[in-house]
Amino acid sequence: MKPFRILFRSINDGLRSVFRNFSLSTASILCTTITLILVSLAILVSINVNSFTKDLEHDLTIVVFMDRDSTDEDAEVIQRKIEGLSNVDSVEYASKEVVKAEMMGESDTFSAIMGSWNADTNPLQNEFTIKVKEAKGLNKTAKEIEKYDKVDSVQYGEGMVEKMVSLFGVIQKSTIVIVVALVVVTAFLISNTIKITIFSRRNEIEIMRLVGTSNFVIRLPFLFEGFFLGIIGSIIPILITIYGYMFAYDKLGGYLFSNIIRMVKPTSFVFTVALVLLAIGAIVGMFGSFRSVRKHLKI
Amino acid sequence: MKFIKIQDCYKVYKNGVTATAGLNLEISKGEFVFIIGATGCGKSTLIKMLYREEKPTKGKVIVGGIDVAKLRNGKVYKLRRKLGIVFQDFKLLPKLTVFENVAFPLNSMGLKKSEIKPRVLKALELVGLKEKVRSYPNELSAGMQQRVCIARAMVNSPKLLICDEPTGNLDPETSKEVMDVLDSINKELGTTIVMVTHDKDIVNRMKKRVILLDNGILASDELKGKYKAHETV
């Protein structure tokens, strides 16, 4: 079949060029490798941080204590206001009688002391327990609720946790910037490598044109060259992703930063990450060569 | 309908040079035509328009029914497959054998090996170099190299062969060999040949149609023409 023969020849040509311009190819491949290792690190860290903050967020609660003279009607009004806040996931109300009953159930000592309290002498406060959707907005949501009428005080997550969450956010954003910059540099390097190949083969290309080779067939080998540069550059990052992560998981016993962050188990997701790296390598490589081919292989 | 038809054709390059100025020309199938004239008079420009290396700025150039000016870049290869081109500087690939050089156009079209081989051998037979299939270009004399180029140009069995000073780098003896090959291709296969040349002796000996250009204008067009004394460059 004609198309298959052309395809096969182009693949063959593209691969041969990779090895013919060895020093230049090596530079492109190395750059791709470094970039993809960083991409892999960025992805693995964000997956872990995300799962960790999800865990955190799940546990983060705001407890709202009502004024002692507040009534059940006040509670209803405030519950509705709280439910209207965007970051609020769930709200649970417990009157001071309910709290008392719960505490009495927890220990005999409590039970003995609290048993003598009646509705008027009960020193506990009516309270709401609120679960939020995102750790990030915890602070703001709590401050908002504190302003409400008939609210005495609020208690919420420790400052440390919030600071960590926002620090991770900053790290994640700067990693994205660095990775994007590296991807651009890689594309340029690959594009430059292809440019050199195009120049070194300009006689052949000129003859191809003169004897009636279609543009597509002339260009195809160069696209494959970029494709292979990207693919070869992704091999080491892929191995690092799969084996490196498994190794790290075993070594660290599944926790990062002395038991603060539980690592995500190295299941199928490392292979998904590996596939993403392969795809990025291939796309960056083809994009780099496409740029060069468009610029230097005009007819 | 003539095979090649050039009507009121102007070519003005980007730098403002007018290479052809209102050419009118017709060439029939099977003709052998020399294009002569002083250096810079527009000979190469004229034939470049035939294979769409250049587009006419104004006027029409029609080759085998294809309007060259209207041909889109992406379709140029279709025109080129219908003609063969031979240059003064051969343009052979040094790392390929004679066989591979001649097979080059067919290979890049994705033809099967079993289709390529007989056509390459036939083309090499046409130029008398069948026994050189395994040689590399630098192992051949200049005349042989040019014959390999002719074989490569003929491997697609084109109806038109365009030659830009094919004997420009050859001594008179080898030039004659090459001209004999071209003459037999024209006579036996009926291939139309348009050849740019500076070589007086060849033109005078062959007694073919001669088109003389002078500053981009058709100065004379004679069947069985000759170089005249004042035209020597």
Ligand SMILES: Nc1ncnc2c1ncn2[C@@H]1O[C@H](COP(=O)(O)OP(=O)(O)O)[C@@H](O)[C@H]1O
């Ligand atoms: N690509 C080009 N750009 C600008 N000027 C050109 C180009 N090619 C040829 N010319 C000019 O056009 C004129 C005709 O050139 P050419 O057709 O090559 O002449 P010939 O082949 O008869 O020697 C010359 O003056 C030449 O300098």
Ligand SMILES: [Mg+2]
């Ligand atoms: Mg010329």
